[in-house]
Amino acid sequence: MPPAEPSAPTASPADGAPRVPAVPPLEIVPLPYGKKELSDRLGPPWEERLHQMYRGMLLGRVLDTRMLGLQRQGRVGFYGPATGQEATSVGAAMCMSGQDWVFPGLREQLIALLRGLDLTLYAHHLFGNDLDTARGRQMPCHPSAREVRYASMSSTIGTQIIHAVGTAYGIQLRKEPAVSWAFFGDGATSANDFHSGMNFAGVWKLPVLFVCTNNQWAISVPNEKQTAAPSFATKADGYGFPGRRIDGTDVVEVFTTLSAARARVLSGAGPELIESVLYRLTPHSSSDDPSRYQPKGWMEKAKAYDPLGRFEAMLEKLGVFPASEREALRADLDAKVRTAIQEAEVMPPPRTDSLFEDTLKVPAWPLTEERDSFDKEQGGNFP
Amino acid sequence: MTEATLIQAVNKALHHAMKVDPDVLCLGEDIGVNGGVFRATEGLQKEFGESRVLDTPLNESGIVGMAVGMALYGLKPVAEIQFLDFIYPAFDQIVSELTKFRYRSGGQFPAHVVIRTPYGGGIRGGLYHSQSTEQLFASTPGIKVVVPSTPADAKGLLLTAIFDEDPVLFMEPKRIYRTATGEVPEGDHRVPFGKARIVREGSDVSVFAYGSMVPTAFQARQVLEKTGIHAELVDLRTLVPLDVDAVVRSVEKTGRAVIVHEAPKFCGFGAELAAILAEKALYSLKAPIVRVTGYDTPFPYTLENLYLPSVDRIGRAIQRTVAAG
Numbered sequence: 001m002p003p004a005e006p007s008a009p010t011a012s013p014a015d016g017a018p019r020v021p022a023v024p025p026l027e028i029v030p031l032p033y034g035k036k037e038l039s040d041r042l043g044p045p046w047e048e049r050l051h052q053m054y055r056g057m058l059l060g061r062v063l064d065t066r067m068l069g070l071q072r073q074g075r076v077g078f079y080g081p082a083t084g085q086e087a088t089s090v091g092a093a094m095c096m097s098g099q100d101w102v103f104p105g106l107r108e109q110l111i112a113l114l115r116g117l118d119l120t121l122y123a124h125h126l127f128g129n130d131l132d133t134a135r136g137r138q139m140p141c142h143p144s145a146r147e148v149r150y151a152s153m154s155s156t157i158g159t160q161i162i163h164a165v166g167t168a169y170g171i172q173l174r175k176e177p178a179v180s181w182a183f184f185g186d187g188a189t190s191a192n193d194f195h196s197g198m199n200f201a202g203v204w205k206l207p208v209l210f211v212c213t214n215n216q217w218a219i220s221v222p223n224e225k226q227t228a229a230p231s232f233a234t235k236a237d238g239y240g241f242p243g244r245r246i247d248g249t250d251v252v253e254v255f256t257t258l259s260a261a262r263a264r265v266l267s268g269a270g271p272e273l274i275e276s277v278l279y280r281l282t283p284h285s286s287s288d289d290p291s292r293y294q295p296k297g298w299m300e301k302a303k304a305y306d307p308l309g310r311f312e313a314m315l316e317k318l319g320v321f322p323a324s325e326r327e328a329l330r331a332d333l334d335a336k337v338r339t340a341i342q343e344a345e346v347m348p349p350p351r352t353d354s355l356f357e358d359t360l361k362v363p364a365w366p367l368t369e370e371r372d373s374f375d376k377e378q379g380g381n382f383p
Numbered sequence: 384m385t386e387a388t389l390i391q392a393v394n395k396a397l398h399h400a401m402k403v404d405p406d407v408l409c410l411g412e413d414i415g416v417n418g419g420v421f422r423a424t425e426g427l428q429k430e431f432g433e434s435r436v437l438d439t440p441l442n443e444s445g446i447v448g449m450a451v452g453m454a455l456y457g458l459k460p461v462a463e464i465q466f467l468d469f470i471y472p473a474f475d476q477i478v479s480e481l482t483k484f485r486y487r488s489g490g491q492f493p494a495h496v497v498i499r500t501p502y503g504g505g506i507r508g509g510l511y512h513s514q515s516t517e518q519l520f521a522s523t524p525g526i527k528v529v530v531p532s533t534p535a536d537a538k539g540l541l542l543t544a545i546f547d548e549d550p551v552l553f554m555e556p557k558r559i560y561r562t563a564t565g566e567v568p569e570g571d572h573r574v575p576f577g578k579a580r581i582v583r584e585g586s587d588v589s590v591f592a593y594g595s596m597v598p599t600a601f602q603a604r605q606v607l608e609k610t611g612i613h614a615e616l617v618d619l620r621t622l623v624p625l626d627v628d629a630v631v632r633s634v635e636k637t638g639r640a641v642i643v644h645e646a647p648k649f650c651g652f653g654a655e656l657a658a659i660l661a662e663k664a665l666y667s668l669k670a671p672i673v674r675v676t677g678y679d680t681p682f683p684y685t686l687e688n689l690y691l692p693s694v695d696r697i698g699r700a701i702q703r704t705v706a707a708g
Contacts, residue, residue: 133491142487146492159479162451162476163449166448166456168452171456193444195442196442200439203440358486359525360527361493364527
């Protein structure tokens, strides 16, 4: 994807062109807005909005940096960073209402936090400790947060897309002023429930927004091996509703496009697919080694589209939010993250009883028997 | 009480649930205008409207996945999979999603979905309209597996399923949809899960069956009664949760066990029952446990009557078991 293309609302040809700037020097591409345009796009409190955007993206970045560090030290078992995707998470979260539902993919935890999931509670989840609401049953980065309507996710790809559609059906049936959001990556567009979800949503014109965060890689598989379609956005055509492609590294663009899309969906006009083009600026996860499959230098080039860097470069140009203030904010967020981590790291693992809870509401045989003989089986000396 | 067939009883349960609870809705292929290919949902769309009785596009994963999303939202969806043979596109949704939501969210997101599906052979349906694969689901923690064999149980167990709080696979024995008839209580008739039904008491041998094998085993039992063999026929009703006490108690009394199901023998549900008896009732056994099952092949078309456990096969197995010790 050449640099200028992500913001084009229509599909680009599948030309096999490099999807990152081909030519060094590798400089950050600032967001292209002046004050007037920001004021037009973001409304009167535009400085406030910018602050909110920056704070949100920075929180994600600080968290990723800390957690990847902890993972390398062996203090958490796994981490799925969202570095490079912050603009899309923040832009989306900012146009949601509290009644909206979120069905996330792997890299949307920032949305849960911005919707009100307590940072320390999230840290408990990352450590899978006794205060984790899911009792340490899931790998890190798979939080559940009913209070902010952030659905529990699996590691199976694309299955959540049709869940978002089922919830959207409920929203429509109960006439609730809310939108159901399905987030998924480029790889998920090949999975079964992308098809079932898009198709069902189209048939009933449901209030659901499909957000494809196209970060160029499904682990090691690039876009051109994922689909022969000219873009992921064009897939919406086959389901009878609009698809749009946006620059997912531009938080202003994400916010304004998704706000308009949400308003349209809320009006009863039916679903919409947004392909948010962005770049995965880390390995797929803490277990992945991109040097096995990425062209040499790809990631360095992609960093020209670091959403945080682009935003900061714009701030520099506008002179609205000086570096000293930005630094102070970073330090403040980092302190909050460190405190949350410290609190979570000292908590004990989940109590052993929790092994036997939450499979069915009331455990059935043989689980009851397994639970009752647990102490005898686990205790005592052997041999 | 009114006389009804098993499929009419299913319809009555759905009708009652939808009438008393606006959160209950049905979705599936051909269930609305057409009333279902077996007519289980006949008349429901006319009475409750298209928004609560949904003719879905043809996609089983979509049907179950959509039902999961509805349940997370707070509705009580009853999804129909037209034949159990077609459930596999939804296997991912059942195994990876439906059965895991409560567990993986620490109880924050229970996903209570009922999946109704006709199963089993004997209707000249060939490989893809006849299979019994209950063991695939019974061996997956997080879902209840229910198999009625009478109209009263069909209604009572289905209403229990709809107002339960866990996922339920409700397997309907389509071979006896219209041949099983009986009195069905009116109104909110519920049959609890995990309570087996002793169809007939007996002292010589315990016969365990469920679904469409119950009437077949019953005929075998009645024939043998005249020869002096008193078999106790136990209808399991729910495979998960299983009434393990009833299974063990019966064999402690009779000392012999014959297990009957349509599914193939290897790793079938009968293997679990046999293992339970080996663990809990070994010293009561006077003879080896015998399983009478479908053969370990795909399901045949022309020769299905030889494939399925018959009155004769079950009867001979009972005779041999009683003679063995």
